[in-house]
Amino acid sequence: MKRLLGVALGVLTAIGGFLDIGDLVTNAVVGSRFGMSLTWAVLLGVVGICLFAQMAGRVTAVSGRATFEIIRERLGPRASGTNLVASFLINLLTLTAEIGGVALALQLASSVEPRLWIPVAAFAVWVVVWRAKFEVLEDVTGLLGLTLLVFAVSVVLLDPDWAHLAHTAAAPQIPATEGAASYFYYAIALFGAAMTPYEVFFFSSGAVEEKWGPKDISQSRINVLVGFPLGGLLSLSIAACATLVFLPQQIEVSTLSQVVLPVAEAGGKLALAFVLVGIVAATFGASLETTLSAGYTIAQFFGWSWGKFRRPSQAPGFHVVMIACLLVGAGVLMTDVDPVRVTEFSVVFSAVALPLTYLPILLVANDPEYMGDQVNGRVLNGLALVFLVLILAASLAAIPLMIATGAGA
């Protein structure tokens, strides 16, 4: 019974923790401009993150080594240093966007200006990272994030033409009003939003934090294989809400208040309250994950002591990095940049940095020195290789498409 509860809790937190500001914004923007015609990109991203998050977790559970230690060991100082700089900057950008998301959601709830919320949000993130137990922070934000299921409920309440919706998703066509370059630009953004590298750093380091051994692999597999696809379904319901409300009116989503508008329209104040709690939980949870990931990547690259299971004084460099990142993120937000724009850039740059993160995981998952008899099977390797090609293509196309489309404008 306890084990069953554990499985349920894991799955629920995986669903609630799947969405972050990147998924919220990108899916709503895409829904309002392209309808459901980019469903395939979300699905690809979900399969990709399942594949590699599970692999990274398994490598860590078996070998005890977290992802960035492996990146460093396999790629050497130059290539892994490049990856560190890129991943770290993107992570910082994502962290900034997430804290901005918390502030925007709190603004929607309170009408207090976001710049007053930003220091509060950043401080709250630090207090949790400084003092709370790892399991607690993961479970609480994950479970509260489940209130985002209200997006799925809203789709039903909006009473769509299901056959039409399914048809546009299954037989995608580029809308007549949009160019092919923008279409593929947003495909990469959705792919990047689902596969952001920080999730893998967080997932594998979390396996160390929670002291996983080979016994825990099956549990983590269930969490990922059930939780993430359901999280992906939530992503799609955000896109569907935007499709139903904004696409016919030709309104392009550009603020967080527009993201939640369909929910308010479908379910009234109660639904709005749910969605605001959900967005605060999701962005706050992702702020924690990105802050921790910043510490994890740097500490693992340099071989410092890290982890929330240690006292801060036993992992000083790790905590200093996180404090510095929070200060920088909050500082950038105080200059009044639009967190939604920051988000859009962060997901696309994520796509650029993906190959250098996922290749070493795949290499080590096949190394018997690390994995013993738990090396990847043939089917998994085949799938992973297909995805590596896709990731590489997305990574190479991202910047040219960004320039060609003026960042999707």
Add this chain to the structure above:
Amino acid sequence: MSPRVRPRPPVPADLPELPTSLRGAGRVLDARLHLLDRQILDVDDVPVTTLDDLLVLTADGGELTTGEQPAFVDQLLTGPVLATRVFGGRPPASRWVRIPWADVTDVGVAVTLGVRGEGLDATWVQRWLRDHVIARIPGGRHDPG
């Protein structure tokens, strides 16, 4: 029958007779593959640093100049030497942060030392950050939760 003490054969003078054939020679470690850039853990499995470089000496203690001489790993290096592995060049010997190979007890997916990391030169930056920043913030010395 009195027990006979057999004198141990003297250590041959030509000690650096490392196996010329790799066949059947037990575990062979490739310095680049199995040592460089691996995590170094202390005796309590606490991360110390990453193995950034190796000091390899010839049998008579001189510097290694050609690939043919028999040689051994004398020190694990870390610290500023990492920057020179990325950008090229070589820091002066006074800037090397060393861990003697004699402290190594195990080489696996990480390199394990038989000493505590606390007192090592390799962890001084961490100690400085701890004493000057982290320990001064309330709660810094307590367990989370």
